[in-house]
Every structure is written in C-alpha cells, then in structure tokens.
Amino acid sequence: MASPLPRSAVLIVNTRSRKGEKLFRSAREKLEHAGITLIASHSVRDPRRLPELVRDAVAEGAPMVIVGGGDGSLSATVDHVAGTDTVFALLPLGTANSFARTLGIPIDLDGAVAVIAGGRRRRIDLGMIDKDYFANCATLGVPPLVADTVPHGLKRWLGRPGYLAWGAWKMARFRPFRLTIGEGAAAVTMDALEVRIANGPFHGGTEMVEGADVASGEIVVQAVEGRSRHRLIWSWLASLLRLRSRKQTVREFRGASLRIATEPRLPLSIDGEVLARTPVTARIAAGVIEVAAPAD
Structure with missing residues (x-):
C-alpha cells in the first residue's frame, strides 16, 4: 500500500504563468485549509528563480x-527533486497543463488541492533529453517555433486558443525536415513534419501519444511522416477530434534510449521551452521521482 502524502510542504508559484498571479493567495489559503502546513510559500515573478528555490527546499x-x-x-x-525523498506536487496554473492531465490531476485549483491533501504517492518515470530531465513531452517542428516566439500576453490572456492561433501563423514559415531515429544499421530515416518525444500521452493539452505512459519504463518517439503541411494539419485535427485515422498519420518508436538527428539541425522544445538542438539522445529515467497523484 502506498505511503500517505506528507502534511507539510514548501509552496512555489510562478506568477508569470497564465493563472499564477491571480491564484497564488487563494492556493495558499486552500492548501492550509485542507490541512497542509506550509513551511514557506514563494510568489515568483522571475521564472529563472524557480529551480534555485526548489533546490533549496529539497536541500533543507x-x-x-x-x-x-x-x-x-x-x-x-x-x-532538483528527481532521485530524492521529497514528493513533487503540482498546481496546474499554465496554458496546456499536459503533465497534470497525464497524472489525472484536475486542472481546477480546488481539484488539484484535493489531490495534494487526499491523494497518494506515485513513483513515475521522467524523460531525459541528453542530461536534462523533462516531465511530459519534447517536440520538433512547429511547436518550438511557437514556444520561442509566442507573445506572453497572447498566451496569458487567450490561453490555448491564442497558442493555437499563433501556431497557425507560424505554420507559414515551417519547412519539413529529414529525421533519423536510431544509430548504425538499425537507424530509420524519413521526411518528417513533427516529432513528439513523450513520457506521457498529452501534448498541448491534447492526448496525442496514446502509447506513452509515465510508468512504462520506455520513451516514445512519435513522428508525423511526410512533406505536406496539410498532412500535419490533418494529424492535429484527427487527434483533437479523436478520429480512428489519427494513428495512420504517425509512426512510433519506443525504447529506453533513442538517438534523434535532423537535417537541418532544429531547435527542440522541452515541455514548452526551447532548450536544446538536434542531434539529441532521448532517454527514460525509470521510477526516478515520487509525485502527488489522485487516490484512485
């Protein structure tokens, strides 16, 4: 039987996230009302401070x-939590909240607080791009172009519709690329329009990589194969509408470690932030972190 979740915690909120500033005070009050003792609470305007604050909380x-x-x-x-005894809990205050959806955490504040107060510990995998952990999904193609250029105000005030509208605008500058998965005689090369490197099924708030799971011990690389932008748009629509044909628009590879190269070299977004360029090695870090998950 899983151990109960801790009753004390450090709260760290990115108030630059879409709902962070609006809900920070309410989150603190609701957590305390639910019986969570807050050792400290931090309202963070500069997202670059987040890793330092988490690292310090774990060290203390x-x-x-x-x-x-x-x-x-x-x-x-x-x-900074991976490989430690500290439980990682989350309040989904962003635009897509894909990792929360993957874990089955409600994306409303009351529901997320209820999970932290009455849920369970769950040990899960994290993905890795080279030596950098990531929670949910890394991408090649249009998403990095969007993530690197989307105006903060558009994303903050319009949410997913604004993000999708900017993506449609960026599509005009997009070009297909040559993709190679694997190395040596086992390598597979193809024309590609988008690549999703997934630890969980959700990307952009939509279930895109159904075979990915945070407790599978495998990383899943899903490629939209082809050269026509219309094929990529159809792949997106088929996934959004849950059409049976969605699986025919992609090709999947899975394993503990997969080498990914492109021609030309391309930027890669990791959970929505552009942090790497191809070539990269995508890996799974199995069971490396404990999270607060729903009780059921």
Whole structure:
C-alpha cells in the first residue's frame, strides 16, 4: 500500500504563468485549509528563480514541494527533486497543463488541492533529453517555433486558443525536415513534419501519444511522416477530434534510449521551452521521482 502524502510542504508559484498571479493567495489559503502546513510559500515573478528555490527546499529537507505553474515551470524544477525523498506536487496554473492531465490531476485549483491533501504517492518515470530531465513531452517542428516566439500576453490572456492561433501563423514559415531515429544499421530515416518525444500521452493539452505512459519504463518517439503541411494539419485535427485515422498519420518508436538527428539541425522544445538542438539522445529515467497523484 502506498505511503500517505506528507502534511507539510514548501509552496512555489510562478506568477508569470497564465493563472499564477491571480491564484497564488487563494492556493495558499486552500492548501492550509485542507490541512497542509506550509513551511514557506514563494510568489515568483522571475521564472529563472524557480529551480534555485526548489533546490533549496529539497536541500533543507522539505517533505513535499508544491510547484504552481505551467508545464515549463514543472520541467524546470523536476531535476532538483528527481532521485530524492521529497514528493513533487503540482498546481496546474499554465496554458496546456499536459503533465497534470497525464497524472489525472484536475486542472481546477480546488481539484488539484484535493489531490495534494487526499491523494497518494506515485513513483513515475521522467524523460531525459541528453542530461536534462523533462516531465511530459519534447517536440520538433512547429511547436518550438511557437514556444520561442509566442507573445506572453497572447498566451496569458487567450490561453490555448491564442497558442493555437499563433501556431497557425507560424505554420507559414515551417519547412519539413529529414529525421533519423536510431544509430548504425538499425537507424530509420524519413521526411518528417513533427516529432513528439513523450513520457506521457498529452501534448498541448491534447492526448496525442496514446502509447506513452509515465510508468512504462520506455520513451516514445512519435513522428508525423511526410512533406505536406496539410498532412500535419490533418494529424492535429484527427487527434483533437479523436478520429480512428489519427494513428495512420504517425509512426512510433519506443525504447529506453533513442538517438534523434535532423537535417537541418532544429531547435527542440522541452515541455514548452526551447532548450536544446538536434542531434539529441532521448532517454527514460525509470521510477526516478515520487509525485502527488489522485487516490484512485
């Protein structure tokens, strides 16, 4: 039987995330009302401070660290909890909240607080791009172009519709690329439009990589194969609408470690933040972190 979640924690909220500033005070009050003792609480305007604050909380022995923000905030901080005894909990306050959806955590504040107060410990995998941990999904193609250029105000005020509208705008500059998965005689090369490197099924708030699971011990690389932008748009729509044909638009590879190269070299977004360029090695770090998950 899983051990109960800690009753004390450090709360760290990225108030630059879409709902962080609005909900920080409410989150603190609701957590305390639910019986969580807050050792400290931090309202963070500069997201670059998030890793330092999490690292300090873990070093000082916090039983649980609660991070509020979007997927980028979570990805930037899991590195400092992985491999420790500290439980990682989250408040989904971003735009897509893909990692919360993967874990089955409600994306409303009351539901997320209820998980932290009455859920269970769950040991899960993290993905890795070279030596950098990530929580949910890394991508090649249009998403890095969007993540690197989307105006903060558009993302903050319009949420997913604004993000998708900017993505449609960026599509005009997009070009297909040559993709190689693997190395040596086992390598597979193809024309590609998008690549999703997944530890969980959700990307952009939509279930895109159904075969990915945070407790599978495998990384899943899903490629949208081809050269036509229309094929990529159809792949997106088929996934959004849950059409049976969605699986025919992609090709999947899985394993503990996969080498990924492109021609030309391309930027890669990791949980929504552009942090690497190809070639990279995608790996799974099996069972490396404990998270606060729903009781069921």
